[in-house]
Amino acid sequence: MELTCLSKGDGFHYPPCHMLNLCGFRILIDCPLDLSAIKIFSPVPSGVGSEASEYLSDESLDAQNPIQKKQKLERQLTCADLVCEEPWYKTVKALHLWEASFIDIVLISNPMGLLGLPFLTQNPGFFAKIYMTEVTAKIGQLMMEDIVSMHKEFRCFHGPDNSSFPGWIKNLDSEQVPALLKKVVFGESGDDLGSWMRLYSLDDIESCMKKVQGVKFAEEVCYNGTLIIKALSSGLDIGACNWLINGPNGSLSYVSDSIFVSHHARSFDFHGLKETDVLIYSDFSSLQSAEVTEDGCISPDSDNNYISTISDNKDSLLNTEDSLEEMEKLAFVCSCAAESADAGGSTLITITRIGIVLQLLELLSNSLESSSLKVPIFVISSVAEELLAYTNTIPEWLCEQRQEKLISGEPSFGHLKFIKNKKIHLFPAIHSPNLIYANRTSWQEPCIVFASHWSLRLGPSVQLLQRWRGDPKSLLVLEDGISSGLGLLPFRPIAMKILQCSFLSGIRLQKLPTLVSVLQPKIFLVPDAVNQRISLAAIKTISILNYFENKTLHVPRIVDNPSVEITTDLASKLSWRKLRQRESFGIARLKGGLLMEDGKHRLVSGLEQEESSGKARPLRHWGSVAPELLLDALLKMGIKGSIEQSTGDNGSEDKSIIHIENPNSGLIEFSEMGTAIITGDENVVSQVFQAIDGVLDGI
Numbered sequence: 105m106e107l108t109c110l111s112k113g114d115g116f117h118y119p120p121c122h123m124l125n126l127c128g129f130r131i132l133i134d135c136p137l138d139l140s141a142i143k144i145f146s147p148v149p150s151g152v153g154s155e156a157s158e159y160l161s162d163e164s165l166d167a168q169n170p171i172q173k174k175q176k177l178e179r180q181l182t183c184a185d186l187v188c189e190e191p192w193y194k195t196v197k198a199l200h201l202w203e204a205s206f207i208d209i210v211l212i213s214n215p216m217g218l219l220g221l222p223f224l225t226q227n228p229g230f231f232a233k234i235y236m237t238e239v240t241a242k243i244g245q246l247m248m249e250d251i252v253s254m255h256k257e258f259r260c261f262h263g264p265d266n267s268s269f270p271g272w273i274k275n276l277d278s279e280q281v282p283a284l285l286k287k288v289v290f291g292e293s294g295d296d297l298g299s300w301m302r303l304y305s306l307d308d309i310e311s312c313m314k315k316v317q318g319v320k321f322a323e324e325v326c327y328n329g330t331l332i333i334k335a336l337s338s339g340l341d342i343g344a345c346n347w348l349i350n351g352p353n354g355s356l357s358y359v360s361d362s363i364f365v366s367h368h369a370r371s372f373d374f375h376g377l378k379e380t381d382v383l384i385y386s387d388f389s390s391l392q393s394a395e396v397t398e399d400g401c402i403s404p405d406s407d408n409n410y411i412s413t414i415s416d417n418k419d420s421l422l423n424t425e426d427s428l429e430e431m432e433k434l435a436f437v438c439s440c441a442a443e444s445a446d447a448g449g450s451t452l453i454t455i456t457r458i459g460i461v462l463q464l465l466e467l468l469s470n471s472l473e474s475s476s477l478k479v480p481i482f483v484i485s486s487v488a489e490e491l492l493a494y495t496n497t498i499p500e501w502l503c504e505q506r507q508e509k510l511i512s513g514e515p516s517f518g519h520l521k522f523i524k525n526k527k528i529h530l531f532p533a534i535h536s537p538n539l540i541y542a543n544r545t546s547w548q549e550p551c552i553v554f555a556s557h558w559s560l561r562l563g564p565s566v567q568l569l570q571r572w573r574g575d576p577k578s579l580l581v582l583e584d585g586i587s588s589g590l591g592l593l594p595f596r597p598i599a600m601k602i603l604q605c606s607f608l609s610g611i612r613l614q615k616l617p618t619l620v621s622v623l624q625p626k627i628f629l630v631p632d633a634v635n636q637r638i639s640l641a642a643i644k645t646i647s648i649l650n651y652f653e654n655k656t657l658h659v660p661r662i663v664d665n666p667s668v669e670i671t672t673d674l675a676s677k678l679s680w681r682k683l684r685q686r687e688s689f690g691i692a693r694l695k696g697g698l699l700m701e702d703g704k705h706r707l708v709s710g711l712e713q714e715e716s717s718g719k720a721r722p723l724r725h726w727g728s729v730a731p732e733l734l735l736d737a738l739l740k741m742g743i744k745g746s747i748e749q750s751t752g753d754n755g756s757e758d759k760s761i762i763h764i765e766n767p768n769s770g771l772i773e774f775s776e777m778g779t780a781i782i783t784g785d786e787n788v789v790s791q792v793f794q795a796i797d798g799v800l801d802g803i
Contacts, residue, residue: 105356105382105659107629110198112388112653114140116340116457116583116609117558119217119361120386121196127330127351129208132199132232133358133386134217135224138299139251139559141194143590144288146186147561181282183594187272190262191255191561195220197291197299198654205229209327212236213360214344215458218244219251222304225312233327237335238318239343239501242494243458246487248309253486253533254562255303270300284590321345321370321501329700339363339372340609341459342501346377352705353661354381357625361389361610365427366503368459368517374421374623382659383625389610391633420618430608434460438467440579440603441552445479449577450550452600454558454565457583460607461554462495466518468552469527481522482547483554484539484564486532496520534564550578558583560591573598581605613638620646627659668698668705693724729779729799731760734772737795743767743788764788 106125113120118138124131199220204227212218218240224230236244275281276289290296304312319325325333330352335345340361347358357377364372377383441451455461465481472479483492496517499510506516515521522528529546531539534555539546555564572578576599582591584606592598611619613634620628620643630640632650640648651657678692696709731747738745744766750759764770770783772792781792 131209137219138194145191207232215244222308222312336373337370387610444579451579453581469522
């Protein structure tokens, strides 16, 4: 088995991407799109926002060494440096170096891991089988269609451009260009140029999704009769999953960004990942928010209590502290929005994580309903209506609390009621006729608006941010990890209040040792960046291997002797013989074939046809016959003879001959080429064969 980390990603919006070689099949796990890279483009016409202040970076100059300070001060980034052309989109940087025709399987763990897939499927050499959960397929398709819809605004402004190479890249390859822009475009090592692609079309999305096979949680699918693939809930979002793969050479589990207890999606199903031969851990999300000790490592929650029983470990993983903390964050966002509305300001929420949006809509609506504030809530997206309606039709993909609400006759999410009561308004675009032009009473300020895109380059968030950026009473809600400095550069100076929220998007590092001790894999593959940040020394019985970005890790084979399935009926018909040289082993002769079905070796035999024909099969022997042993066997059968040794030209022994003297004459000649029996008596031949059968192993 071989594992190559193509990209470690950058949090929820840009998940990791891996290439796996298993049982001779090449498996691509996730195909994301680095949408944060489009922040190098200007979302507004050239000249607008030119009063923007200079921007150094999100990093403080005080934290940089003198050389870095000098480099930054030599050329500061301004709004005029942004690329004012139709954006191209950045895919996984190493993926374009792989031959698409060599990929056999694609596994998509969540909707964000789907956004770059149309770039791959439009390759004429791509014929891989694509698996993802049904919900990931639906939500991911809607997200891609929304991106295409928002991108049309760029094409309308800049005009069509069908060039095969972006001309703006040439303008950025100079010493005068700020280092931050060059890093985004060319990468740290300067080899990201081939990752930039022109955005796909709606037809490309449709063609891509036709190749997808949607699966349910815990549903087994078989690829080529060899691999059994199963999706298990990761708890990250609705439909997000981890993967379990069983094959003839053992079992493998792949753990992506996961959340143990969720208030909207099915929780992390780690029970189905227990005791696999190999566990690949690919959750990089917690590295940014991890609390590091003085020695640079993160210790388990409690060193004194770490060595405990399996049941204790399970309980510690399923505590609700993290989920309660998430609910407190959501409640805080709601209170900040209410304060802005009370002061006469509007709130722009650019968070697009579907689970967070659904919970915020529910909490905000309930909060406003119980208060005296009459503030409308708008959701502006080309797919808002279809997406929100869909989330109330998939209870089996939601957490238990949401399922119970549906059983009791309530909608799974509360937004459905508020949409019907006209307290939540859905519009496909900011310029929708029903929103402003035909019916001006639909739009009211102050208001609360959910609008994409979180990059602040696409969609209605751009126009609304331009509208409210000078209002100190208004509020902008961003998700943490998004560069507010570079992201807000085209809109500066900005007087709005800015709230950056950090939501849980993976396993906390403190829980990782406990999780691994519960899952008990034979080999644990962990990113080197993670292993450097946390001590895994307490896990004594597990082989731990580090893997690195853009490097291939060769994993030792776990199963040296794969098992073979044989039916009881077939086994009962076999004639077993014990081996003389290895008495603990039995052997039987079978005419048939070795097949691979459902990930297991199976014997298929033609034994019944042979038995019905009545023909006895000749014995087959192996090994060399020792003349002395054969002569002793013949003497016991009443056949007398003598041994003659002949020599070659160089004086070495060439062959041995047994001369049979009684009851009939004959000879048995032994050489490196084989054994020859020469006699005119068939009975002697039969007796010699019987003696050989007693000396050699055979079936």
